[in-house]
Amino acid sequence: MPDTPLGILDLxxxxxxxxxxxxxxxxxxxxxxxxxxxxxxxxxxxHHLNPGVAGTSPAVVLALTASAxxxxxxxxxxxxLGHRTALSTVEEFGLVDALHPGRLxxxxxxxxxxxxxxxxxxxxxxxxxxxGRAPNGLLVPPRFSFEHLLxxxxxxxxxxxxxxxxxxxxxxxxxxxxxLALLAGTYRSxxxxxxxxxxxxxxxxxxxxxxxxxxxxxxxxxxxxxRFAANYHVSPATVLEAVAGYRAFFQPSEFLDKPHISVSxxxxxxxxxxxxxxxATGYALWVRSIRTAEGAIEFPTPQQARAHAWxxxxxxxxxxxxxxxxxxxxxxxxxxxxxxxxxxxxxxLLITTITHDHADRVRSYELLAEExxxxxxxxxxx
Numbered sequence: 001m002p003d004t005p006l007g008i009l010d011l012x013x014x015x016x017x018x019x020x021x022x023x024x025x026x027x028x029x030x031x032x033x034x035x036x037x038x039x040x041x042x043x044x045x046x047h048h049l050n051p052g053v054a055g056t057s058p059a060v061v062l063a064l065t066a067s068a069x070x071x072x073x074x075x076x077x078x079x080x081l082g083h084r085t086a087l088s089t090v091e092e093f094g095l096v097d098a099l100h101p102g103r104l105x106x107x108x109x110x111x112x113x114x115x116x117x118x119x120x121x122x123x124x125x126x127x128x129x130x131x132g133r134a135p136n137g138l139l140v141p142p143r144f145s146f147e148h149l150l151x152x153x154x155x156x157x158x159x160x161x162x163x164x165x166x167x168x169x170x171x172x173x174x175x176x177x178x179x180l181a182l183l184a185g186t187y188r189s190x191x192x193x194x195x196x197x198x199x200x201x202x203x204x205x206x207x208x209x210x211x212x213x214x215x216x217x218x219x220x221x222x223x224x225x226x227r228f229a230a231n232y233h234v235s236p237a238t239v240l241e242a243v244a245g246y247r248a249f250f251q252p253s254e255f256l257d258k259p260h261i262s263v264s265x266x267x268x269x270x271x272x273x274x275x276x277x278x279x280a281t282g283y284a285l286w287v288r289s290i291r292t293a294e295g296a297i298e299f300p301t302p303q304q305a306r307a308h309a310w311x312x313x314x315x316x317x318x319x320x321x322x323x324x325x326x327x328x329x330x331x332x333x334x335x336x337x338x339x340x341x342x343x344x345x346x347x348x349l350l351i352t353t354i355t356h357d358h359a360d361r362v363r364s365y366e367l368l369a370e371e372x373x374x375x376x377x378x379x380x381x382x
Contacts, residue, residue, distance in 0.1 A: 004341050005381045006372060007041030008034050008365065009077050009233075009264055009352040012055035016298040016356065020054040024061070026358045027054075031065045033362055035072040037369040038379040040348065041105060042069075043077035049158050050296040052286070058107075059092040066100040075105025077229065077350070078210040082111050082169045083162035086178035087197065094200025107208040107229060108179070110172045110217055126214070126240035127343070134240060138343040141320035143237040144291075152293035173220045180207065180224070207255070208262070213238045214245020222246045225253020232340060233266040233352055236324040243344045262348040265340055266325040268355060269364040269371075273328040279355045279364075280327045281305045286354070287318040301356045330371035338375075348381075 010030065014023040031042045042065065044058040055061060058076035066074055079089055093106050129140045149155055163169075170178075181187035185201045188194055208227045211217025212235040221228040222245070230242040243261055250259045266283070270276035281302035289297040326336040337349055351368065355361045369379055 003378050003382055004338075004346065005040040005348045006368070006377075006379050007043065007073075007262065007348060007350045008039050009043045009045060009350045010055065011045045011047060011053050011296075011352070011354070012061060013296075013354045014052045014054055014298045015358075016052075016300050016304060018298070023054040024064070026361075027061065028065050028068050029358070030362060030365070031069055031072065031074070034365060035069050037366060038373075039072065039365070039369065040380045041073045041075060041350070043075045043105065043107060043350065045077050046080050046109075047296065048162065049154065050290075052289070052296040052298040059096065062104070063096045066096060066103065071103075073103055073105055073206075074100075075206070075208070076107040078107035078109035078208070080109050080111040081172065081175050083159075083167075085170070086175050086182055087195070090179055090182040090197050090200040090203070093205055094197055094203045097203040097205055098199040102204040104203070104205040105208055106179075106205045107210050108176065109210045126244040129240070134343045136339060136342050138339050139236070139324055140240060141237050141323055144235070144320050149291070149293050154293050154295065172216055173223075176209070176220050176224065176226075183207075211242055211246070214241040214248075218242055218245035219249045222249025222259070223251055225251050225256045227256065227260045227262070229262040229264065229350065230344065230346075231264050232324065232344075233264045233321075236320055239263060239344060243346070260348075261344065261346050262350050263340060263344045263346040264350040264352060265337060266321070267333055267337070267351050267353050267364065267368065268325070268327045269330055269333045269353075269367045270360070271329065271367070273332060276327045276329065276333075276364075278302055279357075279360050280325065282356055283325060283354065284318045284322050287321045288314055291317045299354055299356055330367045333368060334371045334375060 010027050012023050012027045014020055034042055044061045045055050046058050047053045048056055058079055062074040093104055097104050127135050132141060134140050182197050183203055208229050209217050209221035210229045212231045228246040230239050232239040247259050268276050268280040270279055282300040282305040285305045285308050286299055326333045341349060353361055353364045
């Protein structure tokens with residue numbers, strides 16, 4: 001397989017019995033260790049109203065982490081633009097870049113925005129899936145429906161609390177164009193008025209678009225020649241469609257002369273398969289809490305997770321995520337990551353790992369880094 005760097009995606013999870021402060025300290029410690037291990041990137045997700053996730057503001061957390069690290073690239077995975085403006089986003093990242101220039105990845109998502117403008121084009125043909133497998137054997141489960149989440153009172157409340165009263169999200173493509181123009185110093189209003197962001201204009205940030213399908217996010221990323229991050233860990237059923245859509249839309253730009261893709265995966269690594277599966281025991285219950293719209297719970301211990309009485313409906317709710325989590329020894333998980341890379345032709349892989357104990361989480365990333373290097377793969381781009 002080609003050289004494939006590894007990065008880390010961190011939700012700043014709160015283990016049961018811990019606090020948000022504990023989770024933040026754990027994440028900063030993990031970022032410092034990831035830097036020493038040689039991981040290419042360290043991204044923070046954005047989530048709201050989740051009792052078990054402290055990563056509510058990527059810009060704030062990466063600013064704290066930038067002060068505690070020196071070389072690893074830090075970024076957002078992703079800033080959710082449905083409740084933000086282009087100006088506030090550029091200003092926040094411009095502030096951090098002013099003290100830590102050349103280290104930031106500005107990952108942008110469209111959650112909370114308008115519906116996609118159009119589906120993927122007919123040319124965006126994903127590899128065929130037969131019996132739930134891609135041609136190389138990668139598991140591609142049936143599509144999960146999020147309709148019940150969209151109708152959840154908690155989701156509606158989250159949207160209301162994040163938005164200004166009466167506010168409507170800007171068209172996603174237009175918002176990305178505004179961000180690029182503000183960063184470049186070329187922004188003009190429809191009336192011809194200039195805007196110059198200080199700090200922010202000229203910031204040395206790398207812009208990424210995150211997406212789970214071949215629709216608007218893939219279209220925006222491809223048409224503007226930006227980097228694209230697809231989510232196997234969030235939506236494994238649509239990852240092949242997402243990367244195919246992006247490639248079909250891609251146009252060379254000042255940023256890239258060819259498509260550049262990162263693909264995420266949920267991973268737990270331990271010295272042996274049995275230990276890894278024990279550490280991952282709480283994952284299904286944690287995913288259930290997200291998919292029932294109650295909000296991500298504090299990550300449970302294996303004992304707490306085993307105490308849950310599972311219904312058939314519960315199991316169906318989380319099956320695709322559990323089946324596509326890569327859990328096992330370093331060799332087994334590295335094999336699965338290589339399979340994911342081959343199926344998607346990803347340029348990079350983004351790893352997200354959650355265990356109850358911080359030491360186990362750190363060890364998972366250590367073991368994976370050691371195995372990845374042993375196979376001749378770099379953690380950093382060459």
